[in-house]
Amino acid sequence: xxxxxxxxxxxxxxxxxxxxxxxxxxxxxxxxxxxxxxxxxxxxxxxxxxxxxxxxxxxxxxxxxxxxxxxxxxxxxxxxxxxxxxxxxxxxxxxxxxxxxxxxxxxxxxxxxxxxxxxxxxxxxxxxxxxxxxxxxxxxxxxxxxxxxxxxxxxxxxxxxxxxxxxxxx
Amino acid sequence: xxxxxxxxxxxxxxxxxxxxxxxxxxxxxxxxxxxxxxxxxxxxxxxxxxxxxxxxxxxxxxxxxxxxxxxxxxxxxxxxxxxxxxxxxxxxxxxxxxxxxxxxxxxxxxxxxxxxxxxxxxxxxxxxxxxxxxxxxxxxxxxxxxxxxxxxxxxxxxxxxxxxxxxxxxxxxxxxxxxxxxxxxxxxxxxxxxxxxxxxxxxxxxxxxxxxxxxxxxxxxxxxxxxxxxxxxxxxxxxxxxxxxxxxxxxxxxxxxxxxxxxxxxxxxxxxxxxxxxxxxxxxxxxxxxxxxxxxxxxxxxxxxxxxxxxxxxxxxxxxxxxxxxxxxxxxxxxxxxxxxxxxxxxxxxxxxxxxxxxxxxxxxxxxxxxxxxxxxxxxxxxxxxxxxxxxxxxxxxxxxxxxxxxxxxxxxxxxxxxxxxxxxxxxxxxxxxxxxxxxxxxxxxxxxxxxxxxxxxxxxxxxxxxxxxxxxxxxxxxxxxx
Numbered sequence: 001x002x003x004x005x006x007x008x009x010x011x012x013x014x015x016x017x018x019x020x021x022x023x024x025x026x027x028x029x030x031x032x033x034x035x036x037x038x039x040x041x042x043x044x045x046x047x048x049x050x051x052x053x054x055x056x057x058x059x060x061x062x063x064x065x066x067x068x069x070x071x072x073x074x075x076x077x078x079x080x081x082x083x084x085x086x087x088x089x090x091x092x093x094x095x096x097x098x099x100x101x102x103x104x105x106x107x108x109x110x111x112x113x114x115x116x117x118x119x120x121x122x123x124x125x126x127x128x129x130x131x132x133x134x135x136x137x138x139x140x141x142x143x144x145x146x147x148x149x150x151x152x153x154x155x156x157x158x159x160x161x162x163x164x165x166x167x168x169x170x
Numbered sequence: 171x172x173x174x175x176x177x178x179x180x181x182x183x184x185x186x187x188x189x190x191x192x193x194x195x196x197x198x199x200x201x202x203x204x205x206x207x208x209x210x211x212x213x214x215x216x217x218x219x220x221x222x223x224x225x226x227x228x229x230x231x232x233x234x235x236x237x238x239x240x241x242x243x244x245x246x247x248x249x250x251x252x253x254x255x256x257x258x259x260x261x262x263x264x265x266x267x268x269x270x271x272x273x274x275x276x277x278x279x280x281x282x283x284x285x286x287x288x289x290x291x292x293x294x295x296x297x298x299x300x301x302x303x304x305x306x307x308x309x310x311x312x313x314x315x316x317x318x319x320x321x322x323x324x325x326x327x328x329x330x331x332x333x334x335x336x337x338x339x340x341x342x343x344x345x346x347x348x349x350x351x352x353x354x355x356x357x358x359x360x361x362x363x364x365x366x367x368x369x370x371x372x373x374x375x376x377x378x379x380x381x382x383x384x385x386x387x388x389x390x391x392x393x394x395x396x397x398x399x400x401x402x403x404x405x406x407x408x409x410x411x412x413x414x415x416x417x418x419x420x421x422x423x424x425x426x427x428x429x430x431x432x433x434x435x436x437x438x439x440x441x442x443x444x445x446x447x448x449x450x451x452x453x454x455x456x457x458x459x460x461x462x463x464x465x466x467x468x469x470x471x472x473x474x475x476x477x478x479x480x481x482x483x484x485x486x487x488x489x490x491x492x493x494x495x496x497x498x499x500x501x502x503x504x505x506x507x508x509x510x511x512x513x514x515x516x517x518x519x520x521x522x523x524x525x526x527x528x529x530x531x532x533x534x535x536x537x538x539x540x541x542x543x544x545x546x547x548x549x550x551x552x553x554x555x556x557x558x559x560x561x562x563x564x565x566x567x568x569x570x571x572x573x574x575x576x577x578x579x580x581x582x583x584x585x586x587x588x589x590x591x592x593x594x595x596x597x598x599x600x601x602x603x604x605x606x607x608x609x610x611x612x613x614x615x616x617x618x619x620x621x622x623x624x625x626x627x628x629x630x631x632x633x634x635x636x637x638x639x640x641x642x643x644x645x646x647x648x649x650x651x652x653x
Contacts, residue, residue, distance in 0.1 A: 058264035058275040067277030067293045069262045071253070082255040084262035086279035088295035088302060100291040100303055102279040105257030109291055109305065152262065156253040 031057050033068060033089075033097055033116055036146035037127045041076065043138040048076040050129055050140040052114065053152045054085075054097075071152035072101050072112070072129075073159070076136050081107065082159055084152070087114075095119055098132060110134030117142070213259030214282045216314035218252045219418010220335065221328035223267075229324065244268045246328060248278065248317075250418075261288050286310040290319070314418070335417035338364035342411045342423040352404050352431040352515050353465040355386075360395040360411045360423070368392050369413060379408035404431035404515050433518025434462045434511040437473070440546060441641065442507065446526045450501045452535030452572060457493045459547045460511030460520070467548065468511055478506040479528075492547050495538070503527040535572040536637035537579055541629050542566045546643055552592055553624075554643045557617065565613040567629040567641065576611070580632040583607040585615060588624040591644060599623065619649040 033054045041048030054070040070085040087099030097114045111132035116124035129140045150158075226244035248265030259282035266275050280290035291305045306321035317328045331337070341361045350356050358376060362369065371388055374395040378384040385401035395411060407429065412422040437460035448454050456475050460468045470491035478485045479502040488496045488507075498505065508523045543566035544555035557563045569579055584606045587599035601620035607613035617625070625647060630640040 056262075056264060056277070058266070058277055066275035067264055067295050069264055069277045069279060071260070071262065082253075082257065082260065084253065084260045084279035084281070086262070086264070086277035086291055086293045088277070088293050090299075098303075100279060100293065100305075102260065102281045102289065102291050103257070104255045104260045104281050106281060106283055106289075107257075109289075152253055153251075156255050156260070159255040 032094070032123050033057075033114065033127075035124065036150045037124075037143035038146050038150075039140055039143035041074075041137040041139070042141045046076065046137075048074065048137055048140075050074050050137070050143060051146065051150065051155060052085075052127065052129060052143060053146075053150060053155060054114075055152050068097060068099075070099070071155060072099075073155055074136050079136075080159060081105075081136065082156060083107075083110075085112075101135070108134055110136070212282055212284060213252070213254040214285055214288075214310070215252050215254070215259070216286070216310055216418075217250055217259065217261045217280075217282060217288055217308075218414065219314075219330050220247065220249045220265075220333045220416070221317045221330055221418070222247045222333035224327070224329050224332040227326060241270050243326065244271075246326065247333065248276070248328060250278065250317075252282075258282055259288075261290065280308070283307075286312070314420070330418045333417055335415065335419055336365060337419035338362050338366070338413050338415045338421045340411055340413045340421040340423040342409070342425050344409075344425050344427055347427050348425070349428045349430055350402075351464040352429050352513070352517070353401070353462075356399045356402065356427060358397040358399065358409055358411065358425070360397070360413070362393040362395065362413050362421075364393065364413075364415050366393075366415045369395070369415070373414040375412045377410050377412070378402065379410070380405055381407065384409070402427070402429045404429045404517050430464075431513055431515040431517030432463050434460045434468060434472075434513055434520045436460075436520050437509040437511045437522040439507070439509050439522050439524045441540060442524065442526050444524055444526075448498060448505075448526055448528045449531040449535055450498050450528050451531040453495050453497050453538055453570070455493065455495055455538045455540055456489065456507065456509075457540060457547075458509045458522070459492055460509070460522075461550050462511075462513050465514055467550075468514065472512050472514055474510045474512070476508045476510065478508070493540075498528040501528050501530045503529070532635070534633070534635040534637065537569055537571040537574075537631040537633050537639045539567060539569045539629055539631045539639050539641050541627070541641050541643050542568055544643065544645070552644050553646060555645045557645060557647045559617055559619045559647060559649045563615045563617060563645070563647070565615070565627060565629070567611050569611060569631040571631070571633050573635075574633045578634055580630075581609055581611060582630045582632075583610075583613040583615075584628045584630070585617075586626045586628065588626055588644070591624050591646070593624065595626070617647040620647075622646060622648045622650065 036053045038051040041050060051073040054068055056069040058066045067088045072083050072085055074081045081103050083101035083103040085099040085101050087097050090096040095116055099112050099114060101110050112135050113130045113132045115128045117126045126142045126144055131138050223246035226242050228240050228242045230240035246267040248263060250261055250263035253260045261280035264277040274294060274296045276292050276294045278290055278292050280288045282288050286309055288308045290308055294302050308317055308319045310317055315330045319326050343359045345357060345359055371390060374390055376384055376397040381403055386397055386399040389396040407427050408424050410422050410424040412420060414420045437458050439458040441455050441457040462468050473491055475489045475494055476485035476487050485508055504525045505528050506523050506525050508521055510519055510521045512519045546554045569576060571579055585604045587596040587603055589596045601618040604615050625645050626642050627645055628640055628642040630638055632638040
């Protein structure tokens with residue numbers, strides 16, 4: 001009986017400890033990731049383009065910037081893919097965000113790491129997008145801000161109206 | 171973490187415990203494991219709007235000998251948007267919630283895997299790096315109001331109508347009608363009453379029960395969506411306006427309209443002239459037009475020519491359009507030439523006929539002539555054009571002969587004052603008739619002032635064998651100028 005009580009106390013203590021894991025805390029400000037960025041796939045050296053739009057920052061109650069959403073379009077060779085993104089800043093730094101991409105059409109989700117540049121700047125001038133698991137490319141570095149600015153809705157609409165991408169042969 | 175079981179919503183003061191963050195994430199974000207890779211997605215625009223938790227929901231861990239280790243999820247509010255690409259529909263959004271009274275936020279991304287089904291990935295940063303990302307699934311009720319998000323057999327129910335948002339109230343009217351002539355533009359006048367003062371165009375959808383897509387254009391401002399339909403096909407249409415507000419709540423209203431397709435008016439045959447004598451083996455020009463009361467002058471595909479060369483016999487197709495050329499191989503008398511007009515919607519026909527005779531050709535075909543300008547095909551009635559005496563009247567004709575070149579034909583324009591429209595030549599016109607113009611396919615004439623005078627303009631061509639063919643139109647020249 002004593003052992004049962006002891007076990008109960010231990011488990012109860014563990015549960016209380018788990019609960020304390022859930023503790024909303026101030027996060028680095030994600031709004032500096034907002035915007036549209038595009039550029040070429042840099043690794044592997046293939047014909048590919050990436051457009052990333054970070055569009056929404058869900059504001060935590062209390063005014064702290066929280067999770068972020070957006071979308072990513074990849075055109076690798078003949079295949080164009082569109083996925084929505086959800087993620088958050090790396091808790092350790094305001095320079096990186098980890099995002100999960102959910103592609104349209106039932107393709108396998110993948111993760112990307114987005115780092116904003118230059119380091120220390122308030123607003124991202126460029127971003128680097130790196131595969132963090134399952135992405136169709138390894139890295140797209142130095143994606144510049146889009147001109148003109150594109151929203152996720154506009155990016156999706158452009159895919160509905162645009163012809164299929166054409167592979168440019170060397 | 172698999173021994174958690176959902177319980178009914180906790181009542182105030184109910185005992186509860188604490189749980190690990192991973193559990194909260196699993197329950198709250200509630201997204202199930204991904205379906206088989208490569209499954210083809212599809213779009214479902216109902217994954218749109220704001221979904222809220224109707225009442226607090228308690229989740230407990232089943233450890234028999236422990237105090238109730240439960241947590242209460244409340245105030246969950248998630249806004250979703252649906253984006254469609256050729257590969258299928260995608261979902262994105264985010265929201266807020268309270269867990270045991272503590273606020274939190276989440277972001278959502280996803281893809282539609284079927285009608286009312288989506289695979290989602292959620293992020294809750296406050297759970298820490300290890301637990302913040304979860305994947306699961308969601309299903310929609312058939313009316314799109316209820317979203318059930320699930321992970322590991324645990325489900326959170328969210329509803330659009332639990333957000334304090336009133337559904338829009340939509341009305342639709344047609345200012346006139348309900349019967350409209352085919353081809354007539356129809357304005358559908360919609361009104362919306364809602365907290366939202368404006369709506370994106372894609373959230374105001376007009377549909378016809380008979381025709382999809384509904385032809386026309388959307389004209390919307392604020393809470394007044396309108397649609398001008400420009401090509402509804404004949405028959406009864408039930409036109410529905412569906413409006414979705416920013417919270418995803420929807421209302422619709424319908425009206426019935428009937429599109430009537432009236433038959434064309436009796437066609438007019440210009441050529442050949444009534445009672446004309448045509449030569450067998452020689453080309454004959456057929457020219458005519460028809461006016462549709464609903465759509466105006468009919469295009470070429472709506473006009474068909476046929477001929478009956480044996481009394482009581484069948485009509486043989488000989489061509490189509492406003493103008494066509496035919497050759498009668500053998501003499502026949504009488505020959506009935508018929509022009510059949512069919513409405514562009516295919517709902518009605520009307521015909522005109524002209525009786526001519528075809529005589530043996532003398533080995534030399536007569537010329538074929540037609541006055542081109544002013545163009546009688548673009549006007550109704552026998553009066554082709556009105557002129558003021560201050561302007562120069564410009565006439566253009568075309569001529570063709572099988573044997574002779576144009577330069578070898580004797581061309582002649584004459585201008586004959588009439589006693590009135592469709593009247594006989596005036597033996598004593600108020601002013602002298604203009605002099606004839608010869609040797610040209612065109613004529614520029616300054617008519618003398620003399621009040622209002624109807625003229626028959628005649629163009630003739632005579633070939634080297636002395637065979638003459640003519641065409642004529644009626645015009646009016648007026649000295650009365652309104653400034």
